[in-house]
Amino acid sequence: xxxxxxxxxxxxxxxxxxxxxxxxxxxxxxxxxxxxxxxxxxxxxxxxxxxxxxxxxxxxxxxxxxxxxxxxxxxxxxxxxxxxxxxxxxxxxxxxxxxxxxxxxxxxxxxxxxxxxxxxxxxxxxxxxxxxxxxxxxxxxxxxxxxxxxxxxxxxxxxxxxxxxxxxxxxxxxxxxxxxxxxxxxxxxxxxxxxxxxxxxxxxxxxxxxxxxxxxxxxxxxxxxxxxxxxxxxxxxxxxxxxxxxxxxxxxxxxxxxxxxxxxxxxxxxxxxxxxxxxxxxxx
Amino acid sequence: xxxxxxxxxxxxxxxxxxxxxxxxxxxxxxxxxxxxxxxxxxxxxxxxxxxxxxxxxxxxxxxxxxxxxxxxxxxxxxxxxxxxxxxxxxxxxxxxxxxxxxxxxxxxxxxxxxxxxxxxxxxxxxxxxxxxxxxxxxxxxxxxxxxxxxxxxxxxxxxxxxxxxxxxxxxxxxxxxxxxxxxxxxxxxxxxxxxxxxxxxxxxxxxxxxxxxxxxxxxxxxxxxxxxxxxxxxxxxxxxxxxxxxxxxxxxxxxxxxxxxxxxxxxxxxxxxxxxxxxxxxxx
Numbered sequence: 001x002x003x004x005x006x007x008x009x010x011x012x013x014x015x016x017x018x019x020x021x022x023x024x025x026x027x028x029x030x031x032x033x034x035x036x037x038x039x040x041x042x043x044x045x046x047x048x049x050x051x052x053x054x055x056x057x058x059x060x061x062x063x064x065x066x067x068x069x070x071x072x073x074x075x076x077x078x079x080x081x082x083x084x085x086x087x088x089x090x091x092x093x094x095x096x097x098x099x100x101x102x103x104x105x106x107x108x109x110x111x112x113x114x115x116x117x118x119x120x121x122x123x124x125x126x127x128x129x130x131x132x133x134x135x136x137x138x139x140x141x142x143x144x145x146x147x148x149x150x151x152x153x154x155x156x157x158x159x160x161x162x163x164x165x166x167x168x169x170x171x172x173x174x175x176x177x178x179x180x181x182x183x184x185x186x187x188x189x190x191x192x193x194x195x196x197x198x199x200x201x202x203x204x205x206x207x208x209x210x211x212x213x214x215x216x217x218x219x220x221x222x223x224x225x226x227x228x229x230x231x232x233x234x235x236x237x238x239x240x241x242x243x244x245x246x247x248x249x250x251x252x253x254x255x256x257x258x259x260x261x262x263x264x265x266x267x268x269x270x271x272x273x274x275x276x277x278x279x280x281x282x283x284x
Numbered sequence: 285x286x287x288x289x290x291x292x293x294x295x296x297x298x299x300x301x302x303x304x305x306x307x308x309x310x311x312x313x314x315x316x317x318x319x320x321x322x323x324x325x326x327x328x329x330x331x332x333x334x335x336x337x338x339x340x341x342x343x344x345x346x347x348x349x350x351x352x353x354x355x356x357x358x359x360x361x362x363x364x365x366x367x368x369x370x371x372x373x374x375x376x377x378x379x380x381x382x383x384x385x386x387x388x389x390x391x392x393x394x395x396x397x398x399x400x401x402x403x404x405x406x407x408x409x410x411x412x413x414x415x416x417x418x419x420x421x422x423x424x425x426x427x428x429x430x431x432x433x434x435x436x437x438x439x440x441x442x443x444x445x446x447x448x449x450x451x452x453x454x455x456x457x458x459x460x461x462x463x464x465x466x467x468x469x470x471x472x473x474x475x476x477x478x479x480x481x482x483x484x485x486x487x488x489x490x491x492x493x494x495x496x497x498x499x500x501x502x503x504x505x506x507x508x509x510x511x512x513x514x515x516x517x518x519x520x521x522x523x524x525x526x527x528x529x530x531x532x533x534x535x536x537x538x539x540x541x542x543x544x545x546x547x548x549x550x551x552x553x554x555x556x557x558x559x560x561x562x563x564x565x566x567x568x
Contacts, residue, residue, distance in 0.1 A: 050468050062409045064416060103415035111408050124395050125346045131387035132348060138422040184334050 003028040003108075004058040006048060008035045009252040013101030014055045016208040020108055020201065022245035024115040055101055057108070064107055102134045105201040118198035129194050133185060133202040137209065141181070144174030145209050153215045153260065175224060181206070182230045191237040199241050207238040211250060214257045217264060287312040287392075288342040290332060292319045293536040297385030298339045300492040304392055304485065306529035308399040339385055341392070348391055386418045389485040402482035413478050417469060417486040421493065425465070428458030429493050437499045437544065459508060465490070466514045475521040483525050491522040495534060498541045501548060 005021065005028050007014035021028050033039045033054055040052050048063055049056040057064050109120035121127055148170035155162030181193075188195015192203045210231070213221050225232060239246045247254075289305065289312050291298035305312050317323045317338055324336050332347055333340040341348050393404035405411055432454035439446030465477075472479015476487050494515070497505050509516060523530045531538075 051464075062412075064409075064412050103412055103419050106415055107408065107412035110411075124391065125348075127394075128346075128348050128387055128391035131390055135387050135422070138419070180335075 001060055003112075004031055005029070006031045006033050006045065006054060006056040006058075008033055008040075008054050009249060010035065010256070011054055012208040012212055013104075013205070015211070015249045015253075016201075016204045017055050017057070017101050017104050017108065018249045019208070019242050019245050020105060020115070020119065020204060022249070023242045024108075024112065024119070026108070026112050026114055055104060057104055059107075059111065064104055102138075102201075102205065105205060109201055116198075118196070119201050119204075121200070126194075130200050130202050133193055133200075134205065136185075137202070137206050140173065141177040141206055141209055144170050144172070144177050145212055146170075148174050149212050149215060152220065171224065178210075178224070178228045178231050181234075182228055186230050186234055191234065193234075199238055203234070203238050204242070207235050210235060211253060214250075214253050215260060217261070285344055287396075288315055289313070290315045290317050290329065290338060290340040290342075292317055292324075292338050293533060294319065294540070295338055296492040296496055297388075297489070299495075299533045299537075300485075300488045301339050301341070301385050301388050301392065302533045303492070303526050303529050304389060304399070304403065304488060306533070307526045308392075308396065308403070310392070310396050310398055339388060341388055343391075343395065348388055386422075386485070386489065389489060393485055400482075402480070403485050403488075405484070410478075414484050414486045417477055417484075418489065420469075421486070421490050424457065425461040425490055425493055428454050428456070428461050429496055430454075432458050433496050433499060436504065455508065462494075462508070462512045462515050465518075466512055470514050470518055475518065477518075483522055487518070487522050488526070491519050494519060495537060498534075498537050499544060501545070 003021070003026060005014075005017060007018060007030060009015055009018070009032075018030065033045055035054065039045060040049075040054055045056075046052055048058060106120060109115045120130065147166060151162045151164075151167035151170060154160065185193045186195075190197040192199045193206070194200070194202075196203075210225075213225060216224070287305070287310060289298075289301060291302060291314060293299055293302070293316075302314065317329055319338065323329060324333075324338055329340075330336055332342060390404060393399045404414065431450060435446045435448075435451035435454060438444065469477045470479075474481040476483045477490070478484070478486075480487075494509075497509060500508070
């Protein structure tokens, strides 16, 4: 029986697991669980993961899943007849934030002989450093990137309540995390974390997290990522090391970026039109 | 050269690492880095851990450290001539929350042959489940317990700004986490997480986290822990499995509990005295 991956490519940890499997030539079955359709709440999926979260895997009789704190998260759902994803205020559901996939990445890298050693080195000291980075990801980068995207891109675009203060605080954590990645984790001769010359599961996990910033508008993305040239090079190195899988798996994100960008343009056009129709003098 | 542990026993992850080493008969040197004296900010310690956080270890030429987001945290410092720990509004410093020790626990359990297999089993599927629980700890129990203690015990007692809303939200996460520990992680025949008959590093890590609730007053502690009989039994089982080290390492916490309790009594007495001296009629 093939390894089964329960994933939604809109979630960054799902993408990290998929890229590792594809880059390692693992024969797997991708079972799409669409968060936008609440499929992760079904009794069938609950039997796989009692926390009802993604990603999850089944390897023979072994089930492994992730679980995290429930955070309100808005997911757009298709509302047009042609199946395209578009937004209106009634077209989304509340859901939980997708989870981090460290335990799954470690299991796959350990259990499948096809996975190259550099992803999760057998050497105990190198492995320990990777665990240390993964712990750091949980409590730093993740705590900045996820709420920042929520309070800037998703909430305002979808008409959900958002908090400028929460966005500002998340941006501080995110910016500080990106600085620490450059000054501490990317220190050394190699192109990857911990000065390595080849990527590990920590690179994959963190780069997939930062890729969520693709959903920002260009101005915000440039303000945040612009000063971090080493981070940009590192993303590019990880992309190159896993091509063509990296872009193929991230394609859903690029499409969403385009749709959000179009929506922003339409909103601006709408505001312009509204100003013409309702001149300021009409208020007097 | 002995394994060197840089710890402060007031931090829950430091205690977990110490208990594992003591219970496994590892020959180590405990180097106390007192957060209350800002010793973790010294250049000497920065050379061990650039994140200036505890715990950290040095094993020969190998350094391993934890790192987490910086959260303001109040630490009492001795202000009496006899060295006893007491509080006044100028006697504490701001510091950062202590860190989680998963990477260190995994390294010690992997690198030292004296550590029994049950702490971090060689079997890949059991190991994967332990990683899964550790991930969960980061993003659930930890996110409830740490801010709850901050906003209820430490902030009010020390006259620091606290938020009832933050405490209430943290309590929800904490209570939900305790329920999930009972309904999911403690499911099975064994006394420990994942239905095991012997404890793992995940048990140690999470029990040390919950032990911070010792600092609450009895009423609050009973309200939160009271309904969770299985959690209470599990704490007791972990204590028994690691005795006498568990209580020896937690002794600093029990002493602090006593001091906080005395301080609360003194505050109540102070209020009574003030009421006698300043009767309500004097306001008229």
